[in-house]
Amino acid sequence: MLSLYVPGDSVVHRVRAGLKLAVLAALGVGLFLGDSPVLMTGALLLTLVVGVAVAHLPWLALAVQVRPVWLWLALLFGFHLLATDLRTGTVAVLRLLALLVAAAVVTATTRVTAMVAVIEWLASPLRMVGVRPDRIGLVLAMTLRFIPLVADKAARIREAQAARGGSRVRLGMAVPLLIEVLRMATTVGEALDARGADDVPVRRGGRRARLAA
């Protein structure tokens, strides 16, 4: 449910998540260094070919991710037509579009679990300042688990208030919800301590399995 991942086993799917992210970062820097319309068009076409022809992603999967910024891109183009010139506007829009499509391709071909693993890996230098990377993975996994739980609590409080003829004011929900959540944190903290989360690194296998569910 909670993913923009499109299952598949193309080359793009199988490339390691870290490498995909590195390519994406390089593309981001590269596109901002250049400013020719040909380069931008080439980059956009290339990302589309990689996404649709190589990774076999449906157009819709890419469109869903890029759609929210369409209006903004149109506004940007219009602004450039008025304020600067056609060429600058075209380059700005094509550059953003190429980056957005590339990012969408990476997201659609990489599992959330693989991304979380990369985040953990990226955070490993933080070990030197006392951060434990395995805990970052733990907190990310816990958050994914808590989302339906918190949504459920919110729904229950809303029902309870409606049953007492409660008003439609939504703010009235927030205080009981937050207090319940804060209480829950105490329980969760105790449960973590009981499982030794404070002392021993959490077993990787167990966490992955839960996160994938």
Next chain:
Amino acid sequence: MRNGSGTFRRVKSRDLAYVALFAAIVAVLGLLPPVNVPGLPVPITAQTLGVMLAGSVLGAKRGGLSLLVFLALVAAGAPLLSGGRGGLAVFAGPTAGYLYSWPIAAFVIGLLTQLFWKRFNLAWALVANMIGGIVVIYAIGIPFTALFGDVSLWASFTGSFTFIPGDLVKAVAASVVAVAVRRAYPVIELPSRRATAG
């Protein structure tokens, strides 16, 4: 109590739970449909309300971390932003600066809340939420839009103005809630070594 000796206080398990739970709250707020307030041109989305609440309930460090966790999951491909958006693309868009500002905003709100904690009331809560939740967010979001879209700072500045009334409404809401929660279940502890009950 196992407590790290020395100056570095170890992050306790309960703090991890706070961070994860508030990241989850921000995600759940994204599920709410945008609210249309009469008289305002743009619908209000509830997610920055979560940013303000994280800061003013959890304090600087935990509040900022919970927003970092939230953004990490969005980047990892979970569609947690309002309207089901997510993935890496949202971090490259022209309005991405507003996203980047969230952890910093929560941190600043938390810092101010801790500063005001002894005499915390609605007025101080409002000050914290308006500085952290509005000034900081726009101070990061506006230049980012200008840079990413090759637009002038001024155009980016005026373009964002339609959102200010909604943000004011949210700052008031967050402040009212923060004051009520502080009365019922204060989470921020001042450095005076209070033993943590429970």
